Amino acid sequence: MAANTYAKRDGNHIRGKVFVVRDNIDTDQIIPAEYLTLVPSDPEEYRKLGSFALIGLPEELYPTRYVQDGQYSTEYPIIIAGDNFGCGSSREHAPVALGASGGCAVVAQSYARIFFRNCSATGELYPWESQQRLVEEFTTGDEGDIDFEKRTITNVTTGRKYKLNELGDVQPVIDAGGIFEYARQTGMISKK
Template structure:
């Protein structure tokens, strides 16, 4: 596991719903098929209104984003309970989301799939942060670093081990909760 994630942040407002994260018309792509997973990722955050978000998360014609970190307001991932939402973001190249708060089902889907680190920031998100700004997320100390300012993230606790194992089923196998077949 990388101890730190370096890169550009994509900054979002409050109440980003799962239809904005991955619009319903792209749910036909199967995350279990590598080519379709890549295609799914290319549509991550394509439901955002262009009038509010002039930057695209994934540029047209590309399958990966230049923004490994998403910084969002309150209630990120609200709406329907689609597992595709964190999977699409991860397929696009997102590694971590830092939000003021999450919709419970989205937070749980991030952990269950092992797709992303869903951190909550313990302080108000700095007003001066903007899309394309370079940030550092220290996964070991659970900190967001912007320029010379350090912000505490709410610890993920035991959920962190599930994410690092690659999701709930991999965690259960690795920890012996699900017996593995021996031949």
């Protein structure tokens, strides 16, 4: 899989528009099963996966699409979510689709454990946990700024700043581009 997150991080910051979702966003909403035939290791299919990111969200609740029809990438590098983001199946395609679309980070109140692990394994997204509920503090389209050093996210639109939990051991893995690239870089496996 082609990890792209590390290329989008500017030093200690990820800055851009936010896309706000509610609680219990499952992997079927992130990337419906019908798109799981796309192979992320194929660059063209990886790109197509990005065009379908969050396409399973109900339009009546999310009239703004994460990726506009006919586009391959999103204008929202940061997703703000409530509880239990990424619940459902164990499909690695979920963080891959979000990363392929241009997503860099999710800031959620909590995650499904397998989704959090898949973010690290694939190197596609930084899965930040917020110390408070942020879905009422941001609106889709607000400008957000994640500061890795200070472990904060700022709603640049309102000027309010919020604390994030530490990424811990997953950060260097995601920085490297995923578990296999991290293992190569650290000498755990050969660099073939």
